[in-house]
Each structure stands twice: as structure tokens, then as C-alpha cells.
Amino acid sequence: MRSRTRRLAGAAALTRLCCLIAVLAAVGLLPWLSGRDPALAVLRARSAEQDPTEEALESVRRDLGLDAGPLSLLGGWASDLLHGDLGTSWVSGTEVLPSVVSGLQVSLALMGASLGVAVLLACALIAPVLVRGRASAGAWAAMLAAVPEFLLATVALLLFGVWLGWLPTSGWVGPENMVLPAVALGVPAGGLLGRLVADALPAVLDERWVELWRGAGVSRARIAGAALRRALPPLVPQFGMAAVGLTGGAVAVETVFAVPGIGRTALGAAKSQDLPLLQGSVLGLLALGLVTGALAAFARRRLLGPALRDASLALPPARPVRAHPAVPAALFAVLALTIGWGLLRDPYAVNTTARLAAPSWTHPLGTDGLGRDVLARLGHGAATTVGTAAAVCLLSLLVALALGFLPRIAEGAADIANALPPVIVGILVAAAVGPGTGGAALAVALISWPALSAHAAALVQEVRASAFLTAQRAIGASPFWILTRHVLPSVAAPVARHALLRLPGIALALASLGFLGLGAQPPAPEWGLLLDESRAYVERAPWAALAPAVALALLAGLAVSGAGLTRGRRTRRDTPAPVTKEAPVGV
The missing domain is CATH 1.10.3720.10 (MetI-like)
Incomplete structure (x- = not known):
């Protein structure tokens, strides 16, 4: 038993090390993974007036070592890193x-x-x-x-x-x-x-x-x-x-x-x-x-302390926060009414004569810096924000169900994923593939699966130890039959409900990337991007910033109240494993 435990711990440690090496390799290969020519950006930073001829770009590539292959590039970067050298800035030329x-x-x-x-x-x-x-x-x-x-x-x-x-x-x-x-x-x-x-x-x-x-x-x-x-x-x-x-x-x-x-x-x-x-x-x-x-x-x-370090110390079941059914219903009604009203309007119509107009009957939430209707952009932005979050939820659910059968491997990878906030992964993905909705969704999906995977692994272990599966094996049921007819149905439903609870939190994570310019790009009416665009004129037209801010706050409230309502009705099997990651943005 002890040797098996050591093997499982060793597998988790090996996976943890491999994932860490993969992250470091991705960082080291950024100049090659970006798919764009960094020499052009460097040339413009050094001399905006110089023409980007092929000779000038080739000279910059040789200067920066970009003419080497990916393996040489990674090896040189790793060697410098071991000597404490992080290189020289391509823009400022400083260390x-x-x-x-x-x-x-x-x-x-x-x-x-x-x-x-x-x-x-x-x-x-x-x-x-x-x-x-x-x-x-x-x-x-x-x-x-x-x-x-x-x-x-x-x-x-x-x-x-x-x-x-x-x-x-x-x-x-x-x-x-x-x-x-x-x-x-x-x-x-x-x-x-x-x-x-x-x-x-x-x-x-x-x-x-x-x-x-x-x-x-x-x-x-x-x-x-x-x-x-x-x-x-x-x-x-x-x-x-x-x-x-x-x-x-x-x-x-x-x-x-x-x-x-x-x-x-x-x-x-x-x-x-x-x-x-x-x-x-x-x-x-x-x-x-x-x-x-x-x-x-x-x-x-x-x-x-020394006496309990190798023991399993678990708390008694916590008393979860419960929400009155009217709270999530009211929040959902307000959001749905606002979004539905906004969907009836044109989010891209520009009216420069109505720039930064205050809320009125014509524009219930005012207009932005280009005279576009804020209510219309808020309504149409919900499709981008919530729709992308639903796709990320589905992908995370599929990954979690697959990794739920490989708990030790998933545990090692989850440790590295938990050490990477969505914004950091978003910066890496944006540097590699460019900012956009797809890149933001990929960044959030890469680190949103550990909580669901831990829940799935706990349920798989519970179902496999149940008496009815022992009976199925005794009567000669095949492993495939047991997997598809008993294990997966017992695991998939609770984990799917858990994933649904994380939908608002994932939408907030996507909005944060949009706010930083790493997600949807103008003129898309994404909620985080709307908040970022309104910062430039927040003193003159605070309503343009308050509208997406209130919408995001309502979404956060819906996440909390909906989770509290659902937890009040869960059975023991539906309860997520206590080792899952908690995050303010629900990722």
C-alpha cells in the first residue's frame, strides 16, 4: 500500500515538473511562438523614421539572435537564465x-x-x-x-x-x-x-x-x-x-x-x-x-505539527451560504431585461453630435465617446461575454471528466495551473497569438479545469468503491459497460452542475482580460472592453463606466446567490471536493 502511494505521489511530482518545464519553454519560445516578426516592432521602436527594408529587418534579426531555430533560441535563453541574465529590452535597450x-x-x-x-x-x-x-x-x-x-x-x-x-x-x-x-x-x-x-x-x-x-x-x-x-x-x-x-x-x-x-x-x-x-x-x-x-x-x-503531518485532517462539513430564491431571480430578471432592451438597438451606430450624452429617453444609459448607445452595446456585449464563457465552461467540463480518471496526473498539472492567474496566461497567449476573444477564451480554459477535475476525481473514486459496481463485475459486466452505463452518468451530472455554477465567474474572468486589452478588440461591445474604453472620459461621463460596472456587479451577485441557492439543495455527491481552487473570479 505504501509503495503504491509513493508511486502515485511520484507520478504527480513528475507531472508537476513536466508542466513547469512546458510553461518555462513556452516563455522561452515566445519570440518564435508569436508568429509575427518582432524585428519590425524593434526597428520601429529604435527608429520610427527608418524604412522597414528586408536588409534592415535582417540586420535586426541577426542582432537579436532571431535568425536561429526554435531549439537554439530556447537553449540560448535557458543558458542566459541560469547565469542570471534576462536579456536586453528590445525597445529601450536596457537590461x-x-x-x-x-x-x-x-x-x-x-x-x-x-x-x-x-x-x-x-x-x-x-x-x-x-x-x-x-x-x-x-x-x-x-x-x-x-x-x-x-x-x-x-x-x-x-x-x-x-x-x-x-x-x-x-x-x-x-x-x-x-x-x-x-x-x-x-x-x-x-x-x-x-x-x-x-x-x-x-x-x-x-x-x-x-x-x-x-x-x-x-x-x-x-x-x-x-x-x-x-x-x-x-x-x-x-x-x-x-x-x-x-x-x-x-x-x-x-x-x-x-x-x-x-x-x-x-x-x-x-x-x-x-x-x-x-x-x-x-x-x-x-x-x-x-x-x-x-x-x-x-x-x-x-x-x-509533527504528529498530524502525515494524517488526513478534514473539517466537518461546512454550513454553506444559502440564498433566498428571490435574490438570483431578481438579479437575473434585471440583467435579462437590460440585455433584451439593448439587443433591440444598434450597438455600432455612431452619432458624433451626441457624444457623451447623459441618460435620456432616447439613450437610457447615455452614449460613449463616439456617440454610440451604451444600452445597445451593453446588450449586444452580453452575447460575446456570456456566450464565450459558456464555450469555456463546456471545454473545461470535458477536460475535467477526462482527467477525473487520472487523479494523480491531474493533481500535478493542477498545481501549476493554480499558480497561473488568468491574466498571466492571457498575457502569454496574447503575445503568442495576438489579443482577441479566442485568445482570451483559450487563456481562461487553460486554467479553469482544476476545480472541476478535482470534483470529478472525487466522484470517480466514490462510484468505483460502491457496492453495486462490485456486483456488476461479479456478474461479468465488461469495463466499457460499467464505464458508460454507471461511472460516467454518476459523475457527469454533478460535475456539469458545478461547471454551470462557474459560468458567471468565467464570464468575469473574460471581462477582466477584455478590460486589459487582451480579449475582444474594438469596436466589439464586450463588457470589459466597454469599461476600459470609458476610463478615458470617466470624469465627464461617469454613466458610460457605471453601466458595464453595474452589469458586472450584477453578474457577480448572480454567481454568488445562484451558488448559494444550489448548494442548499445539493446531495453529498453533488458537493465539490474540498481541495478545489477558490477564486474571486470563479475560475
């Missing part, structure tokens, strides 16, 4: 390493402040549970966890920076510049942490030892501390995933507030085709994710 180090310092400072905000918010959400013994703030925590960082950053900039003028809206000069970005990053993370602990604590406080301690006169503070220590170890991996989520969210937040962090550096390098700087920035972001996961594993081992 990449100092730029990456500088960006990492800014991002680490921002992430530290964000974690402080997250911990304070989580403590505020947990405190009522420790006092009253019930998760009274679970619904609020779930709602905060579902709000995308880029949406919260835009609203905070609009409210506290533009309208009230209390805090600076851009730059990185003093501590006051850190407040709004840290809040935008920390609030969703704090909501997630608070929700996880608040959901787990009531079941812990109902355990027999708590009653015995109370009867023995142990103080409430000591019982609360012991309950937290009991609840935290199984949740520490989820905390690590929340910290990884900060890495991806920092890209959008740094972009909104013009913070010179590593995320904004990576995004700018991708858009300018400065591939050496992009490679170094992505490596920095990947290192942050991997180190965070390793620290989470170390913290869990320390919390468990």
Missing part, C-alpha cells in the same frame, strides 16, 4: 533584470498592503462567528469575494479619486498612492478568506471538545483560538490560492492606477512586443505564484 526587480519590489509592497487589508476584513467577518457561533456575515463575504479587482478599482477611483478627491488616482509617490490599489486588491481577498473561515468555524464550534472545554470553565478567548487553529490547516492551501489571485489581480489594479509594478510592466511589454521584458516579467509573476504556494504548504505543515 531587463533591473526593470523586473524594480517592478517586483513595487508589486510586493502593494501585495503586502493588500494582504493587510484582506486580513483586517477577514477578522471583521470572522468575529461574529466566534461571538455568536454562526456565520451571520457569510453572504456579504461571498459577495465581496466575487467582485473582480478591476471592477472594484474602477469604482474606487471614480468615487474616492474623481468625485470626492480624497486620494490620488495614479502614480507611486507616497503611502497615499497605495491606499486605493490596496483596498481594490484586498477587499475581494478578504471576503474570500473570511468566507472560508466563517463557513468552517460553526461546524468546529459544534464539536464535542468545545462543549467539554466550556464545561471545564475554559475562557472564551482560549476556545476561539483553539477553534481557529483547528479550522485553519485544511484552509491554508485556499489561502495560498487567494494570494496567487492577488498576483493576477495586481495586473489590472496596477493598470487602473498607473502603478509601476511587475504586472503593469508585463502588460506593457506584451502590447509593445518587447519580448525579453515580457519573458522576465512573466517569470517574476510565475515565481511569486510558486513561492506563495510553497509557503502555504509550509505553513500548513507547521500548523498541523
Whole structure:
């Protein structure tokens, strides 16, 4: 038994290593994978007036080593990387390493402040549970966890920076510049942490030892501390995933507030085709994710102590957040009415005489910078946003069902996928195939399967151990018959319902890529792109930004309330495995 366990662990470790090597190889081969001629971008960056003749382009290729094949290119990049050399920027001609180090310092400072905000918010959400013994703030925590960082950053900039003028809206000069970005990053993370602990604590406080301690006169503070220590170890991996989520969210937040962090550096390098700087920035972001996961594993081992490190420590079933059926119904009705009304209008009709017009009977949600009807663009953008999310959900479901039968291999690959936020993968995909809806969908699909795969693997293990399958084998049923008639039907339905719950979250992830310019391109009326386009004139026409912001907030609310309603009706088999990844964007 022990040797089998070691073999399975070895298979997971080997898969983890292979996936990591594949990611590093993809980063190293970016100049070759891009399919475009980087020499042209470099020539224009160096001298905008020089004609891009074949001789000039060939000279640039020789200068950058782009005339070599992919294997030579990868080998040279890996050799330089082992010597601590990240290359030279194609645009500025400066060393990449100092730029990456500088960006990492800014991002680490921002992430530290964000974690402080997250911990304070989580403590505020947990405190009522420790006092009253019930998760009274679970619904609020779930709602905060579902709000995308880029949406919260835009609203905070609009409210506290533009309208009230209390805090600076851009730059990185003093501590006051850190407040709004840290809040935008920390609030969703704090909501997630608070929700996880608040959901787990009531079941812990109902355990027999708590009653015995109370009867023995142990103080409430000591019982609360012991309950937290009991609840935290199984949740520490989820905390690590929340910290990884900060890495991806920092890209959008740094972009909104013009913070010179590593995320904004990576995004700018991708858009300018400065591939050496992009490679170094992505490596920095990947290192942050991997180190965070390793620290989470170390913290869990320390919390468990030597006696329990090799034991399976599971929490009692959590009391899930439940939603009243009227809440998701109302949110869906508002979204459906708005989208249906917008679909009756033309989203591309330009009227320059009505630029930035305020809401009126003619334009219920106003117009944008080109005089296009915001309601029309919001309605037609739903098809792009939600339709693409449905396709990603279906692809993730198929991958999860296949990998559910290979749990150890899937576990190793999932560790790497969990260390890569959607924005980072979106930057890589955009650098390789160019920005667009297809590239954004591919980026989200590449990392949206681990949660579903873990759920499928748990169900496969449960079904295979059931007595009725033993009876089927005893009467001579073939493996194919058992697989197609018993195992797959028992697994596919619960995992499909789980995938459907993740549809709004995936739509939010796609919107975040569109907001960063990595998804749908103008003039497509995609929700994230609408929010990005309206930032240029947010002071003059805030309604153009508020419309997609409110739509995305309603979508986040629908994700939370719909999940709460469904969880209240689930059976044990329908419950996702506790090892799945939690993410503010539902990926």
C-alpha cells in the first residue's frame, strides 16, 4: 500500500515538473511562438523614421539572435537564465533584470498592503462567528469575494479619486498612492478568506471538545483560538490560492492606477512586443505564484505539527451560504431585461453630435465617446461575454471528466495551473497569438479545469468503491459497460452542475482580460472592453463606466446567490471536493 502511494505521489511530482518545464519553454519560445516578426516592432521602436527594408529587418534579426531555430533560441535563453541574465529590452535597450526587480519590489509592497487589508476584513467577518457561533456575515463575504479587482478599482477611483478627491488616482509617490490599489486588491481577498473561515468555524464550534472545554470553565478567548487553529490547516492551501489571485489581480489594479509594478510592466511589454521584458516579467509573476504556494504548504505543515503531518485532517462539513430564491431571480430578471432592451438597438451606430450624452429617453444609459448607445452595446456585449464563457465552461467540463480518471496526473498539472492567474496566461497567449476573444477564451480554459477535475476525481473514486459496481463485475459486466452505463452518468451530472455554477465567474474572468486589452478588440461591445474604453472620459461621463460596472456587479451577485441557492439543495455527491481552487473570479 505504501509503495503504491509513493508511486502515485511520484507520478504527480513528475507531472508537476513536466508542466513547469512546458510553461518555462513556452516563455522561452515566445519570440518564435508569436508568429509575427518582432524585428519590425524593434526597428520601429529604435527608429520610427527608418524604412522597414528586408536588409534592415535582417540586420535586426541577426542582432537579436532571431535568425536561429526554435531549439537554439530556447537553449540560448535557458543558458542566459541560469547565469542570471534576462536579456536586453528590445525597445529601450536596457537590461531587463533591473526593470523586473524594480517592478517586483513595487508589486510586493502593494501585495503586502493588500494582504493587510484582506486580513483586517477577514477578522471583521470572522468575529461574529466566534461571538455568536454562526456565520451571520457569510453572504456579504461571498459577495465581496466575487467582485473582480478591476471592477472594484474602477469604482474606487471614480468615487474616492474623481468625485470626492480624497486620494490620488495614479502614480507611486507616497503611502497615499497605495491606499486605493490596496483596498481594490484586498477587499475581494478578504471576503474570500473570511468566507472560508466563517463557513468552517460553526461546524468546529459544534464539536464535542468545545462543549467539554466550556464545561471545564475554559475562557472564551482560549476556545476561539483553539477553534481557529483547528479550522485553519485544511484552509491554508485556499489561502495560498487567494494570494496567487492577488498576483493576477495586481495586473489590472496596477493598470487602473498607473502603478509601476511587475504586472503593469508585463502588460506593457506584451502590447509593445518587447519580448525579453515580457519573458522576465512573466517569470517574476510565475515565481511569486510558486513561492506563495510553497509557503502555504509550509505553513500548513507547521500548523498541523509533527504528529498530524502525515494524517488526513478534514473539517466537518461546512454550513454553506444559502440564498433566498428571490435574490438570483431578481438579479437575473434585471440583467435579462437590460440585455433584451439593448439587443433591440444598434450597438455600432455612431452619432458624433451626441457624444457623451447623459441618460435620456432616447439613450437610457447615455452614449460613449463616439456617440454610440451604451444600452445597445451593453446588450449586444452580453452575447460575446456570456456566450464565450459558456464555450469555456463546456471545454473545461470535458477536460475535467477526462482527467477525473487520472487523479494523480491531474493533481500535478493542477498545481501549476493554480499558480497561473488568468491574466498571466492571457498575457502569454496574447503575445503568442495576438489579443482577441479566442485568445482570451483559450487563456481562461487553460486554467479553469482544476476545480472541476478535482470534483470529478472525487466522484470517480466514490462510484468505483460502491457496492453495486462490485456486483456488476461479479456478474461479468465488461469495463466499457460499467464505464458508460454507471461511472460516467454518476459523475457527469454533478460535475456539469458545478461547471454551470462557474459560468458567471468565467464570464468575469473574460471581462477582466477584455478590460486589459487582451480579449475582444474594438469596436466589439464586450463588457470589459466597454469599461476600459470609458476610463478615458470617466470624469465627464461617469454613466458610460457605471453601466458595464453595474452589469458586472450584477453578474457577480448572480454567481454568488445562484451558488448559494444550489448548494442548499445539493446531495453529498453533488458537493465539490474540498481541495478545489477558490477564486474571486470563479475560475
